[in-house]
Amino acid sequence: MLKDKTIIVGVSGSIAAYKACEVVSRLKNLGAEVWVVMTDEATKLIAPLTFRALSGNPVITDLFAEELTKLPMPHVFLTKKASLMVITPGTANIIGKIAGGIADDPLTTMILASTAKKLIAPAMNCEMWRNPIIVENVEKLKGLKFEFSGPEKGKLACGDEDIGRMSEPEEIVEKVVELIGIRQDLKGKRILVTAGGTKEAIDPVRYISNRSSGKMGYAIAQAARERGASVTLISANGHCPAPHNVKRVKVESAQEMLEAVLRHYSEADAVVMAAAVGDYTPKLKTQNSKLKTKELTIQFGQTEDILKIIGKQKGRSQKVLIGFALETENMIANAKKKLVEKKLDLIVANDDSTFNSDSIKFSTIDRKGEVKDYPQQAKAQAAQVILDNIACMLR
Ligand SMILES: Cc1cc2nc3c(=O)[nH]c(=O)nc-3n(C[C@H](O)[C@H](O)[C@H](O)COP(=O)(O)O)c2cc1C
Numbered sequence: 001m002l003k004d005k006t007i008i009v010g011v012s013g014s015i016a017a018y019k020a021c022e023v024v025s026r027l028k029n030l031g032a033e034v035w036v037v038m039t040d041e042a043t044k045l046i047a048p049l050t051f052r053a054l055s056g057n058p059v060i061t062d063l064f065a066e067e068l069t070k071l072p073m074p075h076v077f078l079t080k081k082a083s084l085m086v087i088t089p090g091t092a093n094i095i096g097k098i099a100g101g102i103a104d105d106p107l108t109t110m111i112l113a114s115t116a117k118k119l120i121a122p123a124m125n126c127e128m129w130r131n132p133i134i135v136e137n138v139e140k141l142k143g144l145k146f147e148f149s150g151p152e153k154g155k156l157a158c159g160d161e162d163i164g165r166m167s168e169p170e171e172i173v174e175k176v177v178e179l180i181g182i183r184q185d186l187k188g189k190r191i192l193v194t195a196g197g198t199k200e201a202i203d204p205v206r207y208i209s210n211r212s213s214g215k216m217g218y219a220i221a222q223a224a225r226e227r228g229a230s231v232t233l234i235s236a237n238g239h240c241p242a243p244h245n246v247k248r249v250k251v252e253s254a255q256e257m258l259e260a261v262l263r264h265y266s267e268a269d270a271v272v273m274a275a276a277v278g279d280y281t282p283k284l285k286t287q288n289s290k291l292k293t294k295e296l297t298i299q300f301g302q303t304e305d306i307l308k309i310i311g312k313q314k315g316r317s318q319k320v321l322i323g324f325a326l327e328t329e330n331m332i333a334n335a336k337k338k339l340v341e342k343k344l345d346l347i348v349a350n351d352d353s354t355f356n357s358d359s360i361k362f363s364t365i366d367r368k369g370e371v372k373d374y375p376q377q378a379k380a381q382a383a384q385v386i387l388d389n390i391a392c393m394l395r
Pocket of ligand 1: 011012013014015016039040041042090091092093094123124125128
């Protein structure tokens with residue numbers, strides 16, 4: 001759930017510092033890269049070596065330490081890389097320093113240098129927590145979009161039974177996942193995705209195709225896998241590396257794509273037809289050798305309409321069927337027509353600026369005819385929008 005995420009864990013000088021060990025090890029278990037930053041006071045309560053062993057990275061207690069000289073400007077290098085900083089435990093002192101914009105140690109310096117999301121798990125005596133200065137500091141930080149986990153009511157180190165106890169590690173990690181983790185809302189679902197532009201052979205060395213790069217379909221396949229689905233990708237663009245743990249079936253022509261889709265269709269809970277299937281195929285006898293004629297006139301016939309065929313098969317089944325419409329004019333009107341004709345649940349309409357680009361500007365149209373417009377965004381992000389729709393329809 002936290003694969004490819006870098007998280008900085010700030011540990012300050014509270015007796016609850018030992019609980020940060022479990023936070024670090026849980027974050028590691030979820031796949032995150034973890035760097036621990038400790039205040040001086042925290043190092044008196046727990047040894048940095050413990051965090052080094054748990055995180056697998058040097059522990060930052062001094063920005064000028066010899067060990068960090070390999071990282072240029074560690075406070076900037078690491079904070080740029082991080083998706084989130086979690087301060088666990090957060091003392092009254094560290095909360096006050098953050099609210100006051102102080103940067104006199106590695107942790108507060110990195111907090112100021114970071115634009116990542118920030119989560120604080122306060123831990124302190126109940127009177128400290130109720131102190132109007134702390135109340136004001138916490139309110140100020142909440143207004144600056146700092147997230148908080150706890151503190152909870154319970155047995156405190158001083159013996160009181162009151163507010164001030166740090167949240168339990170599992171709760172803190174749950175909050176981290178909520179803030180930056182990859183949802184597993186497609187776990188147990190099977191998704192069939194098509195990608196790329198099909199190729200129709202003219203002779204053994206020539207073909208007719210289109211400008212589709214397959215990037216959108218690949219982004220959907222990868223994101224669906226990361227959200228827990230088991231994914232089959234039918235790809236007409238074999239040169240892109242297959243996304244991790246995605247079953248890829250390589251095809252060339254529209255006919256091969258149709259056969260592959262029909263082979264995998266029945267087992268799928270959702271089908272996303274992101275491929276640009278060629279509409280025309282040359283009406284030529286199969287050529288075994290390269291054509292050498294001086295002039296060549298080729299007549300084209302239509303390929304099979306894959307979406308229409310599977311739209312018909314869908315019938316009353318619960319399967320979700322999503323298509324794409326690439327239009328150069330009357331985009332929404334044409335896409336709406338396609339949605340109805342092919343019995344789709346959702347259509348993604350886009351124009352020809354999408355070809356070979358890493359980003360896409362698009363609109364979605366659902367069965368009720370509701371149109372939603374999305375600004376230019378990375379295809380990876382657009383994939384999440386499409387998968388949100390699938391997750392919602394499969395619920
Ligand atoms: C054993 C011990 C436990 C402490 N626990 C807390 C605590 O839970 N919360 C807190 O705000 N301060 C606590 N303090 C006081 C802080 O360590 C002190 O305010 C220190 O200046 C905080 O420094 P730091 O925020 O840079 O880590 C504790 C001190 C000691 C000696």
